Structure formats: C-alpha cells, structure tokens
Amino acid sequence: MKTFHCNRCSQFVFFENVLCERCSALLGYVPGLSEISAFEDAGEGEWRSLHPRAEGALYRQCHNFAVEKVCNWMIPADSPDTLCAACQLTRTIPNLSAPDNRLYWFRLETAKRRLLYTLASLGLAVQSRQDDPEHGLAFEFLEDGGDGAQVMTGHDNGLITLNIAEADDAHRERVRSAMGEPYRTLLGHFRHESGHYFFDRLIEGTRWVEPYRALFGDERADYGEALDAYYQNGPPADWGSAYISAYATMHPWEDWSETWAHYLLIVDALDTAASYGLALLPDSPDEPTLTDATPVEDASFDNLMKRWFPLTNVLNSLNRSVGVADGYPFTLATPVIDKLRFVHRVIASPVIRDAARGEPATASDTPADTAQDAP
Known part of the structure; x- marks a missing residue:
C-alpha cells in the first residue's frame, strides 16, 4: 500500500x-x-x-x-x-448488542478494505450483489451460536463468511498455535477467501483450467473426502517441497487460494516498501540489495521475486532484533514459485482484467492471451 x-x-x-x-x-x-x-x-x-x-x-x-x-x-x-462501495459488500454485520462485537466489526471492515484496495490496484475491482446478483461479492460476519453451533469461515458462490472470533487476537493466536500454523491474520483470511471467489470468476470454465490443473491438481476431486483425509492424516511430511502451507495440500482449491493469498501478500508488501522509498544498500557485496521501486502493477513476476527475497530477509532480521517472531515465516520452493507465477499471469492478463470488471471469463479466454511474464 x-x-x-x-x-x-x-x-x-x-x-x-x-x-x-x-x-x-x-x-x-x-x-x-x-x-x-x-x-x-x-x-x-x-x-x-x-x-x-x-x-x-x-x-x-x-x-x-x-x-x-x-x-x-x-x-x-x-x-x-x-453506504460506500466497501460497506455495500457486507450483507450481515455482528450483533452489536454483544460486548466487543463492535470492535470486531471494526477490525473486520478494516481488513476487508485493505483487501479491496489491493484488488483494485491489480485491476480486480469487485461488484456488490446489488449491482451484479449473479456474480457479485458479499460478506457475512457471523458468530458461533449459544447452542454450540459453530460458524465456519469460508466461501460459497460469491458469499464469504467470516467467524467474528477471528477478529479476537487472543482467539486467533490460540487457533494458530493449536493448528501449528506459522502465520494467521485477519487480512490473511480475507485474501484466502477472495482466492476462492476469483477462482470461480477467472479460472473455472475457461481454458486456464488445464494449466491450473497441471500445477495445482484436479479440482474435481471430492472436497469432502479431501477435507476428512486432511484432518485425519495431516499433510504429507514433505509438504514444504511443493506447497506454500500445510493446508494447501488439502485440495487443489485450497492450494490455489493459499497461493493467491500469498501473491496478494507479496505485492502489498512490495508496494508498501516502494512507496516508502525503502532501499537496501549493504556494505558487503555478499548481502542482498534492493533498489528497484517499479510499481507492482507494472512489474514482471521475475522482478517481483528479485525484490521479494531481499525484503523478507531484512523484515525477518528486524523482527528478530526487537524480539518478535519472523514477519515472513515461509520458504518458497520452486513448485510454489511456479504456482505464484501462474497467479501473476492470470491477474496480468488483459482478458482476465476485463472479466474481473464485468462479465466472467469465457472458454475462449486462454493463457496464450498473455505473455509468460506479462507485466
């Protein structure tokens, strides 16, 4: 930003x-x-x-x-x-008579607006259900019921539901620790669920499906069975060699959404660094430098990656200096970089950008419509 x-x-x-x-x-x-x-x-x-x-x-x-x-x-x-364009997307807000729910609503809306800013900067502006009943985006912010019923954060045909407990920092940290996750943020949830939405809008039913399947797997695999298997058996021991997260191993849809969310994280952080004029000019020639400030929306994928690794190095080093966990607790294996490159290609495609603004992509929309590393 x-x-x-x-x-x-x-x-x-x-x-x-x-x-x-x-x-x-x-x-x-x-x-x-x-x-x-x-x-x-x-x-x-x-x-x-x-x-x-x-x-x-x-x-x-x-x-x-x-x-x-x-x-x-x-x-x-x-x-x-x-209501503004952002607030029109929220179909259900928390019960404001309950303690802390207004604070949680504020945090949810704040994270949502950051997501919308990043999407718009990438040419992926979204429409509300009012403007586009068939393909519009909507959010529901719900809480667990008193009868023990639990709200599951997820996406269903353009409706993104978030459990408002995720806006409670202490609750979210407990879940992160219990799940063995290195990273769990409210903004990360929005990024992930938006990946499901844009899979439906940009990949499904288009010629992007086959190259998608070559990288992520066949999304037609039974989701319920994959979910049960994941929670019964956990991820493969070597998941880091091909996936951005353990959860990405669960199903090709989740692999796409985890990768999509990570791509948004990368471009948002690089955009912020460039806007601040951040440069890395170490004394040693063996340490990574960072001097490029190309706007992320104009950058090739290789340019993004070349800048990303030095930035994460200094980010983690600064965090360790002040005694907190790494700001970027990830490693990017080659297959993960290939998946990120695919996300970049999809977003960079002029055909895809047009589809994101209006009509959904069609079967004639093909990866050939964009260069391998189109800006």
Whole structure:
C-alpha cells in the first residue's frame, strides 16, 4: 500500500485515519482516486475534497463512517447511496448488542478494505450483489451460536463468511498455535477467501483450467473426502517441497487460494516498501540489495521475486532484533514459485482484467492471451 499525506498540512497519514493529528482536517478514502483525502466542511452534511485531483468535488461520509465509526470511505455527494462501495459488500454485520462485537466489526471492515484496495490496484475491482446478483461479492460476519453451533469461515458462490472470533487476537493466536500454523491474520483470511471467489470468476470454465490443473491438481476431486483425509492424516511430511502451507495440500482449491493469498501478500508488501522509498544498500557485496521501486502493477513476476527475497530477509532480521517472531515465516520452493507465477499471469492478463470488471471469463479466454511474464 502506498503512503498518504494530508492535503491541508502535508502530515503523513495512514489508510485507516479519519482525522489529521496535526491540523484536525477530516480524512477519508476516495475510491475513485485511490487516495486518502483531507476535507473541509461544505455544510449540509457535505465535504469538499482538498485533494488536487478531486478538483474541489463534494462528498458525503459513508453511513458507517459518520454514524457507526467503523469505516472511513467517502461517497460522491450526488450519489443516492448511503453506504460506500466497501460497506455495500457486507450483507450481515455482528450483533452489536454483544460486548466487543463492535470492535470486531471494526477490525473486520478494516481488513476487508485493505483487501479491496489491493484488488483494485491489480485491476480486480469487485461488484456488490446489488449491482451484479449473479456474480457479485458479499460478506457475512457471523458468530458461533449459544447452542454450540459453530460458524465456519469460508466461501460459497460469491458469499464469504467470516467467524467474528477471528477478529479476537487472543482467539486467533490460540487457533494458530493449536493448528501449528506459522502465520494467521485477519487480512490473511480475507485474501484466502477472495482466492476462492476469483477462482470461480477467472479460472473455472475457461481454458486456464488445464494449466491450473497441471500445477495445482484436479479440482474435481471430492472436497469432502479431501477435507476428512486432511484432518485425519495431516499433510504429507514433505509438504514444504511443493506447497506454500500445510493446508494447501488439502485440495487443489485450497492450494490455489493459499497461493493467491500469498501473491496478494507479496505485492502489498512490495508496494508498501516502494512507496516508502525503502532501499537496501549493504556494505558487503555478499548481502542482498534492493533498489528497484517499479510499481507492482507494472512489474514482471521475475522482478517481483528479485525484490521479494531481499525484503523478507531484512523484515525477518528486524523482527528478530526487537524480539518478535519472523514477519515472513515461509520458504518458497520452486513448485510454489511456479504456482505464484501462474497467479501473476492470470491477474496480468488483459482478458482476465476485463472479466474481473464485468462479465466472467469465457472458454475462449486462454493463457496464450498473455505473455509468460506479462507485466
């Protein structure tokens, strides 16, 4: 994610900020600009953007910004909508009468908006169920029932369900430890489930299926049987030689979604590093350098990988210096890199980008439509 600044006083601000700490200007995200903007009060619930690219346009706060305090996205003043494009995707929110649920809702919406930002930067903007009833995306944030019924985080035909307990840091860490996972984050859940959604939108029913199966396996294998086998027997002992995670071994769908989520992690982190002007210039010629700041949306896959390994090296070294776990607890075997390359090719394809914006990909959409390492 790139860096942002207040348009009134140039103070450095973050994607989630709603108020400039230096000049007290209202801050809000403008999806049409992909920018955090400072605003001045224009009266009658309208706000004038101070961002130079907005040219003084008027906006309103999303209802969940102005009233519920769980959002910071803005809506054009002449729009009939009361919810922003991000909040329109949430079909069910937590029961706000329960303790901590508002905090969990805030955390869920924050992670969701970060996912949407990354998808949009890659040309993968999504539509709501209201705008596209057949292919639109929706979210439900649910909690376990008092009768012992458990909510399973997952995806079903464009509906992503998340158990709100995942927004409880202590609960999520207990689950991570119990499952033997090196990494478990709320944003990671959103990235993973979006992978299932985009498999349906971009791979299924297209000529990408065969190269997909060559790398990930045949997704027509019985999912229920694969799930039972995984939880009974666990992953293969050598899973790290071909998979990004143990869970990716469960079924080709999960391998795709784990790889998809990892690709989003990589491009988001590299985008952040480039926006900060991060460079690695060690004294020793034997240590990795990092000077390339090519925008991730314009970079080839090889360029991304060349920059990724030095970045993870310094990330883990910094974490160890302050006494916390590695920020990047993964290794990328050659088959995993091949799978990541495939995800890059799919996303980079102009045909695929068009499909993601509107109609689903068709059987005529073929990997030949894009170069091996198309930017």
